[in-house]
Structure formats: C-alpha cells, structure tokens
Amino acid sequence: MxxxxxxxxxxxxxxxxxxxxxxxxxxxxxxxxxxxxxxxxxxxxxxxxxxxxxxxxxxxxxxxxxxxxxxxxxxxxxxxxxxxxxxxxxxxxxxxxxxxxxxxxxxxxxxxxxxxxxxxxxxxxxxxxxxxxxxxxxxREPFRYDREYVVQLTDKHPHSGDRIMRNLKMSADYYNRQQQTVGDFIEESGDKGFMATLMDRMMWGDMRMMKADIEDVQGFTALINGKGPEQNWTGLFEKGDRVRLRFINSSAMTYFDVRIPGLEMTVVQADGNNVQPVNVDEFRIGVAETYDVIVRIRDEQAYTIFAESMGRSGFARGTLAPAEGMVADVPEMRDAPLLTMADMAGHRDHGGMDHGSMDHGSMDHGSMDQGDMAGMDHGDMNRDDMAGMDHSGMNHGGDSALPEDPFYAKGSGLIPTASNGGKFLSYADLKAQKPLYEDREPTREIEMRLTGNMERYEWSINGVKYEDADPVVLQYGERVRFKFVNETMMTHPMHLHGMWSILDVGADKWNPIKHVISVAPATTVYMETEVDAPGEWAFHCHLSYHAASGMFRKIVVEGDPDSTVADGKQGGQQGGES
Amino acid sequence: MNPILKNALFPALALAFSSGLYAAGEHGGHHGSSAVGEPGKAEDVSRTIDVTMMDNYYEPESISVKPGETIRFRVKNEGALVHEFNIGTAEMHEAHQEEMQMMVEHGVIKGDRIDEEMMNMDMGNGHSMKHDDPNSVLMEPGETREIIWTFTEATDLEFACNVPGHYQSGMYGDIDFE
Missing domain, CATH: 2.60.40.420 (Cupredoxins -  blue copper proteins)
Known part of the structure; x- marks a missing residue:
C-alpha cells in the first residue's frame, strides 16, 4: 500500500x-x-x-x-x-x-x-x-465557548459499498435484522386480537415493507471521529468550560438520536448556519446534516456522548472528560420504533407505473389510500392532517399524551422523544439567527414526489429514476418553492448542491437555511431556493444506496447575474420534473 | 401567516392558565434580597455604564462595581433580536429563564418583537406575563432603556439575557466587586 x-x-x-x-x-x-x-x-x-x-x-x-x-x-x-x-x-x-x-x-x-x-x-x-x-x-460569532471538538458520526459496515448495493438489489431486506417474527405475531395477536394483527401483517406484506424497516442497512459499527464504542473517542475539558461540539453525520444510511446524559445542549448552528439558540436534551441528526451545540460543564466528571441509530440497530459512543481514561455510564439502547399506519399513509408502490405521464394535479391521495385500507381502523389516518406543514385542520386539543412534531405524520412511529422526558429538537424549532435572504414570494413551485419500489430497491423522484430523467431547469434570479411529498416509508435526507435550501418551518423571514432537508414518511415538506448560482448541480437523497439507485436529479441553472431573466419570469424551458 | 405558531399557541396557553405558574413565579420575589441590591435613585447615581446588546452577547462582557455604589445602566439593543438586561444571581436567572420560555411559547416574544398586547393580557386570574421588574429591561431591536441600581454588598452577580437559549449561548457577564 x-x-x-x-x-x-x-x-x-x-x-x-x-x-x-x-x-x-x-x-x-x-x-x-x-x-x-x-x-x-x-x-x-x-x-x-x-x-x-x-x-x-x-x-x-x-x-x-x-x-x-x-x-x-x-x-x-x-x-x-x-x-x-x-x-x-x-x-x-x-x-x-x-x-x-x-x-x-x-x-x-x-x-x-x-x-x-x-x-x-x-x-x-x-x-x-x-x-x-x-x-x-x-x-464575532453570536455565542462563545472555551473549546471545540468535531464529532463526526458514521456507520461503518463490514461489507464494501458495492457489495451492500448488490445485496440490497437482490433482497431489499438483506440487512434488516429487525424483521418481526412469528413470535412477535403471537404476542401481538394476544395484545391486539388475531384478526387485527393478521390484517395488519397482510397490509404491510402487500406494501413490501416491514414495520421495522426504518434502516435499510443494519449490521454497522457506529463511529465517532473514526472510533467505535469500545475505542471511545474522548474530548477533554476543564471544569466550568463551555464546549462547542460540531456534530456531523457522515453516515451512508443512518440517522442518529444524540444525547449527553446529564448535560443540556444549546443548538447554535444547523448545517453550518447560525440559528437562534435552542436548549434541548436530545436531537436527531439526519444523514449529511450538521448541528453545532454548546454545553456548559460545571463539574469534574465524565459524560457520555450517546448517539443511537434511529432504528436502534447500533450506537456511537464517545466521552467528554476532565482527564483521559475517565468514563461515564453508557445507556442501554431504547426499543426500536415501529412504523405505524400513519407512516404508510403516503405510500404508493411505483413498481410498474409510469408516473411520468400521469396528471398528478388531479390525483386524490386521500381517497386512494383509504381504498387500499378498507376494513381497517383508520383512526387518525386522514391524509389532510398529515400534509406536513399545513396544520390548519389539526386538532391540537386531543391526544396530548402522544408526541407531536409537525415534521412527522400525526401518529407516526418515528416521532422522537427525549430519553429523560425533556426537550427533543424539532425542525420547527430552527429559526435563522440572521436571515441571509430577504423574504419574498416564490416565483413558482416544483413538486418532487419521493418515490420508490422497495422490493426492487429502486428509488426515484416523481417515479422516474435518474438515468431516465431530464434535468430540472431553473432560471437564475427566481425563487423556487420545492414541495417534497414523501410517498415512501423511508426518511429521505434531500441535498441540493450549490444553493441554500430555505426550510419552511412557518417562520417567514426567520426560516432557517440548510443544505439537507429531511423528509419523514407520509409528510410533505416545503423548502425554497434563491436561484443564485449559475451552472449544473446535483440534487439527491443523501442515503448512499438511494442516491445510487435513482433518487437523484441534475439541476441546471440557466442565465447568470448579467443576463436579463427578471425575477418572477421563467424561461421557456421547464424542468422535466415540475 | 403563521399557521404553526398560531395553532400551537392555544393548547399551551390553556396549560398556563391552569398551572398557575405565574401566580407563584411572578417576576417579583427575585429582587427582594438585599445582597442583590435594590432600585436606585437618580440623585445617588455616581456613574453611567453603557451596555450594548448584540446578537447574542453584550459589550462589555464584564462590569466592575463597588458595594454601595449606585449606577445608571444605559442599555442599547443594537442586535436584530429581542434581548434582556437583567441583574441577578445565576439561580435567579435560571428561574427567570423558565418564565421567558413561556413568553416565547405564548408568542409574547417573537424573534425581533415583543407582543405588548399579549404580554399585558389578563390571563384569567388577574395575572399577566408583564415584564416590569426594576432589575430588568426587555427590549426590541433599536431600543435604549435605563436601569438605576444600587449594589449593596459584594456577592456573585451576573447581568444576563434570559431569552431562551441566549444565556446558554453566552449572553451573560460577571459583575465584579472591587
């Protein structure tokens, strides 16, 4: 070598x-x-x-x-x-x-x-x-700290990327070790009744998905700065220090729920951009996202940095300590979440359908899904309630015991809660510290349905794989509103290169700017982009094996600062996806 | 205009009505202790200290005073966000941060402005979220306000902004006794 x-x-x-x-x-x-x-x-x-x-x-x-x-x-x-x-x-x-x-x-x-x-x-x-x-x-930064560490997470797998891709193509559940068993079935039948359980299983089978299918690729060892849980990456501090931790999720496929038991974290940056500080006990970091937090450590003991994967198939562990070799308790991983009916509410199988030629404007998702689920208890399955940002129809009065987060489907099994019962960061908490752009009306909207066929392990946008798709054409100077509709049951971290993604959290001019927008199953999330960078750019799901199997687009920005494309006007050519 | 915030407001408010948090934790009660000092009289002022609020820090970041000294703090918010200047102990600030958290959750503090109407609203039992303690000013961007404060005895004091997250990200400073 x-x-x-x-x-x-x-x-x-x-x-x-x-x-x-x-x-x-x-x-x-x-x-x-x-x-x-x-x-x-x-x-x-x-x-x-x-x-x-x-x-x-x-x-x-x-x-x-x-x-x-x-x-x-x-x-x-x-x-x-x-x-x-x-x-x-x-x-x-x-x-x-x-x-x-x-x-x-x-x-x-x-x-x-x-x-x-x-x-x-x-x-x-x-x-x-x-x-x-x-x-x-x-x-000067809008916060202060005495020392800082990069905390770079990854999900190192014993198999090479090529081999993982081949195995997923052969069998999409190749690496899914948390499939439910006959034993689970019997137990669940005892709880829910045999018919309800059977119906539930038949439906999930019909969708070629499993309730436990939150992580496509299990069997990894999670690393912090290249070190596994036993190797225990350690950052030193002195009593009284304010420590800035720069969390980066460089995983191929894995979201992490991050906490430091005993310390409150103040989130000060998301994806490199300052946000109005938010005090949290725990946060979820999507693939390719970054979050900077500040912790103030008042005593001379060790603290564990604990990052459980979202599907609880592994955890990363590191330590903040006043001296090398000091350790704190490492918590047990919590139970794996199970996807619920709410998470499949947006689900459509895109196997043999040519969505490219369909008129999606007239599609009624609500009645379609209801049809598929005849005979089931639809409880809170009304898709209108789950349109992500549009909560005008939501009843906030009831179900107060259930966790809520506008960036998850109502009733989703994926809604995170803090292990200590405290505050879990939501996208809705992210507000720009100092808005980069003037807030203005978007000049047009482009719908991007996040689509896939789990059985064939094909992932796509608007039902079309990258190799079959035309580029999305944008005009320099326009402000495009992207509507992401997740019709799959996986969470997709969507990454636009070259230009900022202004995440719509309903805060108008304070909406934060990011480079990755995570879209949970059965939700619709909006982001806007000031098209201010001429040239050709990539746009894709940052899950490595989703991007490689088709959830990818080329974005072409026509015009430049010197050309005369006026705000609000489009050139003759539309993107293939809009 | 802002469907999420509007909708989120009402269940949270309902909670506040019943919890009686403000009944017990009204901003008063914080500054009764003589160690912290007391509101001063203009005629006793020995000097003026200018404090500038930025996003999210103060200039200067520490202040020196003498026991018995009466100081006029001329505080200017040159940031783009709402900030507070509050004189107290670390414990007082911590308690006040919970109240400020509620003010944000109820829409009283909205990034760069203070909803006066909401702040002064009668919450049903004679209480409101008024922020009118003599040891503290809560200010929108561009505002300048004054506090006259008499420091009685040497003690561990900080000046701090208790808008949620601001203290934790470093918007506080020590008051040193000479």
Whole structure:
C-alpha cells in the first residue's frame, strides 16, 4: 500500500498565508479499525476520517487532491457555496480525478460554520472517504465557548459499498435484522386480537415493507471521529468550560438520536448556519446534516456522548472528560420504533407505473389510500392532517399524551422523544439567527414526489429514476418553492448542491437555511431556493444506496447575474420534473 | 401567516392558565434580597455604564462595581433580536429563564418583537406575563432603556439575557466587586 502523507495545512498555518491557503490532500487506501472489525477502505492523507480542514471566511483556497487509488475519485465540499466547476460531482461539475492524477480545486470561502467533504464517486464515501470542514467566521460569532471538538458520526459496515448495493438489489431486506417474527405475531395477536394483527401483517406484506424497516442497512459499527464504542473517542475539558461540539453525520444510511446524559445542549448552528439558540436534551441528526451545540460543564466528571441509530440497530459512543481514561455510564439502547399506519399513509408502490405521464394535479391521495385500507381502523389516518406543514385542520386539543412534531405524520412511529422526558429538537424549532435572504414570494413551485419500489430497491423522484430523467431547469434570479411529498416509508435526507435550501418551518423571514432537508414518511415538506448560482448541480437523497439507485436529479441553472431573466419570469424551458 | 405558531399557541396557553405558574413565579420575589441590591435613585447615581446588546452577547462582557455604589445602566439593543438586561444571581436567572420560555411559547416574544398586547393580557386570574421588574429591561431591536441600581454588598452577580437559549449561548457577564 502506498502511503503518502502529504502535509495537511491547518488553521494556524493558513493564517500565515493571510487570504490564500493552499492545502494538499491525498486519496489513499487505508485500514479502518472499528474495534469490532478491521476493513480496508478509502481515506484522506492516510486515514479515515480524513483531516479536519480549517478555513477562514474570506480566504481563497487552493486544494490539491492527488488520487493514489487505482480508480477514479472526486471530492465534494458538502454545503459549501462555490462555482459549480469546483463542486466535485463527476459527470456534472467535472469529469473526476483519474488514478495518479492531481486535481487542483480553487474557490473563495464565502461562509462560516461546520461542514464536511466526501468523495462523490461510487461508494467511496461509505468506504471511508470523508472528512470535516471547519470555517472560522470573519466577525464575532453570536455565542462563545472555551473549546471545540468535531464529532463526526458514521456507520461503518463490514461489507464494501458495492457489495451492500448488490445485496440490497437482490433482497431489499438483506440487512434488516429487525424483521418481526412469528413470535412477535403471537404476542401481538394476544395484545391486539388475531384478526387485527393478521390484517395488519397482510397490509404491510402487500406494501413490501416491514414495520421495522426504518434502516435499510443494519449490521454497522457506529463511529465517532473514526472510533467505535469500545475505542471511545474522548474530548477533554476543564471544569466550568463551555464546549462547542460540531456534530456531523457522515453516515451512508443512518440517522442518529444524540444525547449527553446529564448535560443540556444549546443548538447554535444547523448545517453550518447560525440559528437562534435552542436548549434541548436530545436531537436527531439526519444523514449529511450538521448541528453545532454548546454545553456548559460545571463539574469534574465524565459524560457520555450517546448517539443511537434511529432504528436502534447500533450506537456511537464517545466521552467528554476532565482527564483521559475517565468514563461515564453508557445507556442501554431504547426499543426500536415501529412504523405505524400513519407512516404508510403516503405510500404508493411505483413498481410498474409510469408516473411520468400521469396528471398528478388531479390525483386524490386521500381517497386512494383509504381504498387500499378498507376494513381497517383508520383512526387518525386522514391524509389532510398529515400534509406536513399545513396544520390548519389539526386538532391540537386531543391526544396530548402522544408526541407531536409537525415534521412527522400525526401518529407516526418515528416521532422522537427525549430519553429523560425533556426537550427533543424539532425542525420547527430552527429559526435563522440572521436571515441571509430577504423574504419574498416564490416565483413558482416544483413538486418532487419521493418515490420508490422497495422490493426492487429502486428509488426515484416523481417515479422516474435518474438515468431516465431530464434535468430540472431553473432560471437564475427566481425563487423556487420545492414541495417534497414523501410517498415512501423511508426518511429521505434531500441535498441540493450549490444553493441554500430555505426550510419552511412557518417562520417567514426567520426560516432557517440548510443544505439537507429531511423528509419523514407520509409528510410533505416545503423548502425554497434563491436561484443564485449559475451552472449544473446535483440534487439527491443523501442515503448512499438511494442516491445510487435513482433518487437523484441534475439541476441546471440557466442565465447568470448579467443576463436579463427578471425575477418572477421563467424561461421557456421547464424542468422535466415540475 | 403563521399557521404553526398560531395553532400551537392555544393548547399551551390553556396549560398556563391552569398551572398557575405565574401566580407563584411572578417576576417579583427575585429582587427582594438585599445582597442583590435594590432600585436606585437618580440623585445617588455616581456613574453611567453603557451596555450594548448584540446578537447574542453584550459589550462589555464584564462590569466592575463597588458595594454601595449606585449606577445608571444605559442599555442599547443594537442586535436584530429581542434581548434582556437583567441583574441577578445565576439561580435567579435560571428561574427567570423558565418564565421567558413561556413568553416565547405564548408568542409574547417573537424573534425581533415583543407582543405588548399579549404580554399585558389578563390571563384569567388577574395575572399577566408583564415584564416590569426594576432589575430588568426587555427590549426590541433599536431600543435604549435605563436601569438605576444600587449594589449593596459584594456577592456573585451576573447581568444576563434570559431569552431562551441566549444565556446558554453566552449572553451573560460577571459583575465584579472591587
């Protein structure tokens, strides 16, 4: 194995060079030791995860990426606003980096916060090709802290990405170890009655889904900064410190519910952007999202950072401690959630249907789903109640015992609750600290139905896979409202490259800007985008095996700041998906 | 305009009516202790300290006073969000943060403005969410207000913004006794 460790120039170094930093990254074959297994993978500068790249807002960076693999590679700077040729997506931004070659990226740093980088080629990212980016702001931040740590999560699997993809294509439930058994059936029959249980199972079978099917790919070891639960990544502090933790979820497939028992966390950034601070006991981090939190530690004891996967098939564990070697209790994982009828309310099977030619404007989802479920207790299944953001018809008076979150279907089995009964962060809590854009009416709406066929492990947008789809064409200067309708029973973290995703949390000008918008099953979520970056961009589900099997689009932005496309006007050409 | 907030408001309000939290925890009661000091008289003022509120921090971040000294704090909110300037102990601030959390949940504090009508609304039992304690000012962006405060004895005091999350993200400072 060729092991060329080039110099990773970090913050101190870069500041010597004032406003132009040069960085070298090599892409290497590496060994990844999770504590449970050792696996050959791909890393940067000889390690996985790669280095923490520390940039300064306003800096012009030059990054030389040398490919020491025997296959093509690429690096995508996740969440960074940059010219599209620098975005690192093979086939869209550039051709990719050939074996043995060095590609030089060059772009200005126009933002601050916590981001990450990863390969956009094949399954190199799940195989280990990822690292963190920390950008120091030009001015003072709206919070203070004494020290900071990157806490980068991933779901390292003993199988290579290619092998996982093959197995999923062969059998979508290949890695789903939490399937319900005959024993579960008998137990459930005792609770709910035989017929109800049988009907329930038949329906789920009919949908080619399982109630426990929350994580497609189980069997991973969850890592924090490259260390498994037993290897216990530890961050040191001194009593009284305010510690900033930069959580990054670099998983291929896994959402995590994160808590630090005994410490309240104040969320100050989401996806690199400052938010009005929110005090929480626990938060859920979607794939490819980042959250920065501040904890104030008043005593001299160790605290466990505990990140359970959403489907409870694994957990990451690290420690904050006043001295090396100190540990705190590691909690038991809670029971795995089960999907409910509410989570399948949006479900449609897109196997043999040609949705491209259908008129979706006239589709009545409500009556369609009801038809499928004749004979069942529909309780709170009215789809209108579950249209995500439109809660005008919701009755907030009743069911006060059930957890509620406007970003989950009402009655969903996925709605998270804090383990200590306290506050669990919701998207609805996220408000921009300082709005980046003027609030204005969108110039048009584009509907993106998130679709799939679980049995064939085909994922798509509006029923059309990437290879069969036309690009979505946007005009420079317009503000597009995207309507994501999740018609599957999986949660999809949708990632738009190159331009911000303004998440509609109902807070008008305070709506937060993100780079990943997580869309829970049977919900509709809206985001708006100021189309301010000319060129060609990727847009996709950030679950590695969903993106690779078709839940992906190319976005083409026509025009530029010098062209005359006026606000509110569209060019003649519409996107294939709108 | 804002369906989520509007709808979320009512069950939460109903809760407040019955909980009687404000009956017990009215902003009063915090500043009775002589160690914290007391409202001062204009004629006793020995000096003026200018405090600027930013998002979300103060300038300066610490203040020095002498026991017995009466100070005029001229506080200006130059941030884009609502902020508070409150003199008290860490424990007082913590208790006050719960009340401020309710003010946010009930829509009294909305990012960059204070809903005066909501704040002064009679909550059904003679109580309201009025924020009118002499040790504290709650201000919209652009406002300048004054507090005259007499520090009686040396004790652990902080000036702090108890708008939810602001204290935790670092919007507080020490009051040092010389």
């Amino acid at each position: 060729k092991k060329t460790i080039l110099i990773a120039m970090l913050a101190g170094f870069a500041s010597l060079a004032a406003n132009a930093g040069e960085y070298d990254i090599s892409v290497d074959r590496v060994q990844i030791d999770t504590g449970d297994f050792v696996k050959e993978g791909i890393g940067y500068n000889g390690a996985s995860p790669g280095p923490i790249l520390r940039f300064k807002e306003g800096e012009e960076v030059t990054i030389n990426v040398t490919n020491n693999l025997d296959e093509m590679t690429s690096i995508h700077w996740h969440g960074l606003i940059l010219p599209y040729q620098q975005d690192g997506v093979p086939g869209i931004s550039f051709p990719g980096i050939k074996p043995g070659e060095t590609f030089t990226y060059n772009f200005p740093i126009v933002q601050a916060g916590t981001y990450w980088f990863h390969s956009h080629s094949g399954f190199q990212e799940p195989n280990g090709a990822y690292g963190a980016i920390v950008i120091e702001p030009e001015g």
